Amino acid sequence: MGRAEAAAMIPGLALLWAAGLGDAAPNLPRLRLSFQELQAQHGVRTFRLERTCCYEALLVDEERGRLFVGAENHVASLSLDNISKRAKKLAWPAPVEWREECNWAGKDIGTECMNFVKLLHTYNHTHLLACGTGAFHPTCAFVEVGHRLEEPMLRLDLKKLEDGKGKSPYDPRHRAASVLVGEELYSGVAADLMGRDFTIFRSLGQNPSLRTEPHDSRWLNEPKFVKVFWIPESENPDDDKIYFFFRESAVEAAPAMGRMTVSRVGQICRNDLGGQRSLVNKWTTFLKARLVCSVPGVEGDTHFDQLQDVFLLTSRDRQTPLLYAVFSTSSGVFQGSAVCVYSMNDVRRAFLGPFAHKEGPTHQWVSYQGRVPYPRPGMCPSKTFGTFSSTKDFPDDVIQFARNHPLMYNPVLPVGGRPLFLQVGAGYTFTQIAADRVAAADGHYDVLFIGTDVGTVLKVISVPKGSRPNSEGLLLEELQVFEGSATITSMQISSKRHQLYVTSPSAVAQIALHRCTTLGRACAECCLARDPYCAWDGSACTRFQPTAKRRFRRQDIRNGDPSTLCSGDSSHPALLERKVLGVENGSAFLECEPRSLQAQVEWTFHRAGEVAHTQVLAEERLERTARGLLLRRLRRQDSGVYLCVAVEQGFSRPLCRLVLHVLSAVQAERLARAEEAAAPAPPGPKLWYRDFLQLVEPGGGGGANSLRMCRPQPGPRPQPGPHSVAAESRRKGRNRRMHASELRAERGPRSAAHW
Incomplete structure (x- = not known):
């Protein structure tokens, strides 16, 4: 946290900027389609179970051609081609005695004392790992799904349940953030009934279970976990790390500023085994840094401080993916949301920078200038960076320093130094994001699908602006994928089938990634749409095929200028x-x-x-x-x-x-x-x-x-x-x-x- 960041926290300055930003008009989509239009012309499909709510967990299985959905008391298996057909459902309610105990504890038996399935992961070739709240008794099970496309299977053995503590939240209102790597599950959850002991937990697998230091606000301070990813560091698997994205109350905020929420990225090493004498069964490689998404201003920065979702967009090099994150703001001055993009190199650089340090209760947080022990806290024990084969071999001063200095001083800034795309005063808040990298005639483009709290999905394309790495987001479409004003809770993409799957508390929806015929009946209209999925083929606006002959495709995503591409086109519709x-x-x-x-x-x-x-x-x-x-x-x-x-x-x-x-x-x-x-x-x-x-x-x-x-x-x-x-x-x-x-x-x- 540098001086610029500290200055940006001054509320008076930030609110001045925010007030000016709040007067800005929201971005208009090029095309807006209602639910009725999507239903009548563009094949939006929906799925819902009777007397069931809270569709949150989504798992796309391209190999089986199935979409697995976790909801209240149910797991469903749907066809990726059409979620309205060939659906199979599996009832998984909480036992009656658990529901009664939940009710005795003061919870509502009709809305809280159910088994809300929060987690779905592919476990092996034949089974899924599913975890739910279990009426405030977190529980997990292995669901048999088979491996034959012709005969989809969905079977659960209720006699072989697993304890879900540290895997699934107790409270259905809490989000679940986890990733399954091999047979190890890494979760960010509340590990107690009261929802006060939040932890980063490793369970299952052969390695010992580890967690963060409990009740230490320097490690975690009332966090809300958002996403977890496994990202390789090098060719050596001993360097692999797990990255957690969450928001929490800032321990580094000045007392005069009151409670302040910040967004974080945290890291741990996969081969962390805990300490030998200190931090036993605790993480010894846990570090965290602030994730900044703000609009720079003369009077101070306007911060979008509420991290809502993160999408990991992989490339050929799995070690350097892009991270697309959506934020909202807790400001009472204006309503706004933003998309910021982060590179993994910038994230790793923050964890190599100085540690944040505070001498005592009356001192400010500063950059640590003392001697940092070897091996540097946060480094994984491997032959790549040293001679230590296990965290249990780390010297005591390394363990002690890691325990007292989990916070990094420098924040992680977005690519380009500002949001890629933002909406202010639009009447909705971003909640989810998914991204797809699309091949176009003039290069590759990232297309973002952003879910909101009013049941709409925004389709935004990232296009270069000026010199690299600056880009800007262009709003192409606004799609009302749900009939009502429902909050979008989860999103997944099937790149193979060009479909987007979206959940809300009341239903699941499926919509195509593109609607080329809607963009227009003339070359100019198709070109102005700047949709990388679509191109003018000489007679209609159709799906762009990278392998098609160049003379039969007209597309200009970067500039959207039809004057040259469509100059000889004679297929204009009659006036x-x-x-x-x-x-x-x-x-x-x-x-x-x-x-x-x-x-x-x-x-x-x-x-x-x-x-x-x-x-x-x-x-x-x-x-x-x-x-x-x-x-x-x-x-x-x-x-x-x-x-x-x-x-x-x-x-x-x-x-x-x-x-x-x-x-x-x-x-x-x-x-x-x-x-x-x-x-x-x-x-x-x-x-x-x-x-x-x-x-x-x-x-x-x-x-x-x-x-x-x-x-x-x-x-x-x-x-x-x-x-x-x-x-x-x-x-x-x-x-x-x-x-x-x-x-x-x-x-x-x-x-x-x-x-």
């Missing part, structure tokens, strides 16, 4: 044309809604009999809305052709042409009489539409596109109902004799008459 009717002194709505929410709409006007096109400028009678242009107090000279153009990334494309005819009151009344005279014909917009065409376009018919809507296609959207011009005309006829002041008072925005 939509629509006729709109208005009455003098009334209102007309010119509807034009681009599919992309990131596009800006510009309007030009061409009056009949004139050559020049003029830009529609803002004035008192005109109001721009997200769905079009509202004209009030219409005049006859407003008649003409209005062209709606979408501008995105500097590229413009016409969306539709709207022909506005403004009728006088006399013409409108004549139209009303014609409508009333056509009595046996059924009422509807087509009758007055025909009469109106005879009135303003003798012998005309309107054309094939006259009834098409200037709306994004494809995708069902609610259509506005037709408005009767005859009714408008009759009202105008009654009011023609009104006093001028009364007429002016009556004017205002009215419904548009459109077809």
